[in-house]
Amino acid sequence: MRLRSMMAVLLAAGVALTGCGTADQAAAPTASGGLTPVKLQLQWFVQAQFGGFLAAVDQGFYREQGLDVTILEGGVDIVPQTVLAQGQADYAVAWVPKALASREQGAGITQVAQVFQKSGTYQVSFASSGIASPADLRGKKVGNWGFGNEFELFAAMTKAGLDPGRDVTLVQQQFDMQALLSGDIDAAQAMSYNEYAQLLEAVNPATGKLYQPSDFTVLDWNTVGTAMLQDAIWANSDKLADPTYQDTTVKFLAGTLKGWAFCRDNASTCRDIVVAKGSKLGAGHQLWQMNEVNKLIWPSASSAGLIDEAAWKATVDLARTTKNQDGQTVLTKQPEGEAFTNDFVRKALDSLTAAGTDVKGAGFAPATVTLSEGGA
Numbered sequence: 104m105r106l107r108s109m110m111a112v113l114l115a116a117g118v119a120l121t122g123c124g125t126a127d128q129a130a131a132p133t134a135s136g137g138l139t140p141v142k143l144q145l146q147w148f149v150q151a152q153f154g155g156f157l158a159a160v161d162q163g164f165y166r167e168q169g170l171d172v173t174i175l176e177g178g179v180d181i182v183p184q185t186v187l188a189q190g191q192a193d194y195a196v197a198w199v200p201k202a203l204a205s206r207e208q209g210a211g212i213t214q215v216a217q218v219f220q221k222s223g224t225y226q227v228s229f230a231s232s233g234i235a236s237p238a239d240l241r242g243k244k245v246g247n248w249g250f251g252n253e254f255e256l257f258a259a260m261t262k263a264g265l266d267p268g269r270d271v272t273l274v275q276q277q278f279d280m281q282a283l284l285s286g287d288i289d290a291a292q293a294m295s296y297n298e299y300a301q302l303l304e305a306v307n308p309a310t311g312k313l314y315q316p317s318d319f320t321v322l323d324w325n326t327v328g329t330a331m332l333q334d335a336i337w338a339n340s341d342k343l344a345d346p347t348y349q350d351t352t353v354k355f356l357a358g359t360l361k362g363w364a365f366c367r368d369n370a371s372t373c374r375d376i377v378v379a380k381g382s383k384l385g386a387g388h389q390l391w392q393m394n395e396v397n398k399l400i401w402p403s404a405s406s407a408g409l410i411d412e413a414a415w416k417a418t419v420d421l422a423r424t425t426k427n428q429d430g431q432t433v434l435t436k437q438p439e440g441e442a443f444t445n446d447f448v449r450k451a452l453d454s455l456t457a458a459g460t461d462v463k464g465a466g467f468a469p470a471t472v473t474l475s476e477g478g479a
Contacts, residue, residue, distance in 0.1 A: 138171035139351055144192035145177040149380045151392035152296060152334070153196065154373040155218070159362030161376045167361075168354035179278075184212050187337055193348075194355060199332035199415070200422045201251035204433050206442060211340040214443035216356050216408040216451075217415075218363065219399040222330035224255050225299055226322040227283065228290040234320055237263040237327060243289035246276030252292065254433055258329035258425040259322065268428035280305070290322075296395035300388055304478045313476060329425075331418040333399075335410075340441065349447065356451035360408050360462060364455075367401050367464050370394055388478025394470050401464035408448045408462075415443060 145153050156174055159165050165172040175192060177183060183195035184202040188210035195202075199214065206212055226245075228234040234243065237259040247253040257267050265271065274288050280301050283291035293299040299321070307314045324330040336356065342348040366373035374390045382389055400407055422433035452462050 136171070138166065138169055139354075141165070141170050141172045141194070141351065141355055142175055142192040143172060143355075144175045144181070144183040144186040144195040146181075146183045146196050146198070146334075147177045148383055149176055149377065150297070150382050150384065151374060151377045151389045152294075152396055154366045154377055154393050154396065155363030156196075156359060157362070157376050157380055158365045158369075158373050159358045162362065162365055164361040164365070165355070165358040168358045170351070170354055170358060172355070172358070184210055184337055187339060188212055190339070193339070193342075193351070195337045196334055197337055198251065199335050199418050200254050200433050202335065202337055203419065203422060203438055203442065204251065206438060207434055207436070212337045213340045213343055213441055214335050214410060215338045215343075215352055216336040216359070216448040217332060217410040218334040218336065218359075218408065219332070219396075220403060220407075220411070220414075221399045222255060222324050222333055223295045223395070223399050224252070224324055224330075224333070225293045225295055226256055226259075226290050227280075227293045227299060227302065228320050228322075229283070230318055230320050232289050232320070234290055234322070237322060238265065240290060241265055241270050243271055244274050244287070245271045246274045246282055246288040246291040248276055248278060248292055251433075253427070254422065254425060255324040255329050255331050256292065257427055258331070258421045259324060259327050261425050262327070262329055267426070268430065273428055295323075296392040296399075297384075297388075300391045300395075300474060300478065303474050304388065304476055306476060313474065329421060331421055332414055336408075338447075343441075343444075352447045353450045353454070356408060356448050357454050360448075360451060361455060361460055363400060363407060364460055364462065364464070366393060367397050367467055370397065370470060385478040387472075387475050391472045391474055391478075394472050397467065398469050401467035403463050404465075406452050406462045407464070408452060410443050410445050410448070 143156060160172055160174060184197045184205045186192045187195035202212060233239060240260060247256055260267050276282055276292055280291055280298050282288045284305060302314055302319060305314055338352055370393045374386060374393050377389050378386050419438060426432055455462050
């Protein structure tokens, strides 16, 4: 299926929501116990990737803002920006290029904050494969998840002079690393905070011990120069004209960013919160994930949550020029209207700063996390 057709299908598709009410309830919330109900749609299953949101609920940071936030778990068949556009959630977490593709197809959404300041996507291969750069992918079996997760990979291949449709064999990869470990593919897509750790939690049959980072070669799109903005917070464009929704947006962002600051300073506690919420992978894996996710956010020289306009433009430029295996680009034109705004997150940051919350994390230092077999 061509990429643009796939995006149109995803936009139109119905989605299964976890633990939520009706669309009418999301579109017209009523106060409960003096709190304003808010629904947030995640883009994947519960894990430390969303630790700041989960902590904001657990630690009462949303309640401090007068909000009663319900978090809707994501999954393979859930497109968060579509859930938002259809009025079944008040906010959504989605990668910027994916959301902009949906927006070009008609989704009425606006980006109001940027959680991750760096890309967390890798392309990983065994060190023995000789894949040290994107150019070395020529003639290889290259795994990717699809569904918009492959845009940075295609951009890197394009930059290296490769045609994704002719110069490599593209393989639909499952959301794990088994295809790489079994030798079915030469390079696998992995998130720094998730699938890469799964490799290091696997036993090397040649040694009987866990694999080590030296066993692999990592292509990091931040280094290659084709990184795109990932986890961002999106709001309903039409509702942003409503002063009440504007006020709720500022409060939601304030609670969220306080949650991320808490996870920065209390990674183990946030790990415990995530595990208690039913994460699929174990406590050791979630601690690794929390540590790696913090690296994508902190330190933040210009304050966490702000949308860097240069990085946003770079993401759009890549989305307009990078072609997939069918010769299609993610975006066909420059985003129209108010695709993003920093107005609400700036107000949220001002309120947090005035209350003494550190929103830059200049002193952040990542921990060293020791992994165990299976991520236990």
